Amino acid sequence: MPPAPDASSVNDRIAARVRELRAERGLSLEALAEACGVSRSMISLIERGETSPTAVVLERLATGLGVMLASLFDAPAAAAPADPVSRRAAQQAWRDPASGYLRRNVSPPGFPSPIQLVEVSFPAGARVAYESGARQTATHQQIWVLQGTIEVTLGKERHRLATGDCLALELDRPIAYHNPTAKPARYAVVIVSLPR
Amino acid sequence: MPPAPDASSVNDRIAARVRELRAERGLSLEALAEACGVSRSMISLIERGETSPTAVVLERLATGLGVMLASLFDAPAAAAPADPVSRRAAQQAWRDPASGYLRRNVSPPGFPSPIQLVEVSFPAGARVAYESGARQTATHQQIWVLQGTIEVTLGKERHRLATGDCLALELDRPIAYHNPTAKPARYAVVIVSLPR
């Protein structure tokens, strides 16, 4: 196996990650070797990026370190979390001029989280529709009705949701919201975007 | 490297995945070998699960197949989506005998979604605490107060949340909930677990 132009990058990524994980757990090479059934010497070589571990060794390391195998290729985490709390008074709200619905972003805006939580107040009779578009990420949503009744149409599937009901979906088709009643409704949308 | 009890599983997972990906792209071993700079023979061995490829080989395969390295370990996709809607009446609720709080699982139970949505009704003065424990996944949460006031203590950080406020966190420390008021509170917990 001749050295490849990218060899140093994947082995170096693994090296940095294993060092990081071992340090976090306060383990010596010996202790980790016992925990995962890979020799001290091999772990040392891996941590210095001087070898390219096989899949079996990777899996053993992951198991011994208590992480998913895929995460051994992850870059180190960034620092300095932002404010984890968003106060209602500071939450950004936006009213759609066409339908009159009010959309409030509930989640703290600067905090690194895969979760986006949105509260929507939806007038009687209101209707709004979105094309989904092609995405590089998988967008998962759950729509939870807090008050009133709405209809959600995903592609050709229509769901009528009463207070407390919840619809889970992956956003891969056009989606439309409708309040078919004479009273306003309120609902929460939980949005999580994941790489495919 | 003696054969490990789990050796066949990771190598077999990779084998199935590479075969699947190559077939989808209609490539011969020769064509794939040229695309990714790994020998035909080696790809054949990998696809039959007869070897454990190193990280450098894995990365080359991923690049040549146009997928993320981590996805080479993926199991084949499951089928048959479940009911995407959960009705309030069918949602499982559970009352904690010690503190009296009521916990309702809002999310549709069988639908494959990374999101878990839970509604909690929390009596006046109630207090509940959890140790976080070591985890193989990163658990992200957002706690949104729907009614009343609660205090959430994450490790040594205490947050007082009023109606409409939202706290985002990663669950990596002990966490405690407290209702310091004379009125009941209600809050939603959005939980997303991601592989590390």
Add this chain to the structure above:
DNA sequence: ATGAGTCATCCATTATATTGGATGATGCCG
């Protein structure tokens, strides 16, 4: 100063990953 313990790296050996050429099976065409 000396001895013991801990830790990471070096060293020589073994195991196996990785390769390019050879081989056998299959299908197509004249």
Add this chain to the structure above:
DNA sequence: CGGCATCATCCAATATAATGGATGACTCAT
């Protein structure tokens, strides 16, 4: 039918992953 092309697997040689013991650096206690 024979010849050719394509394809996956076999084979022997080379490269390197993976190991356990040895070694050197460092810290601490006497």
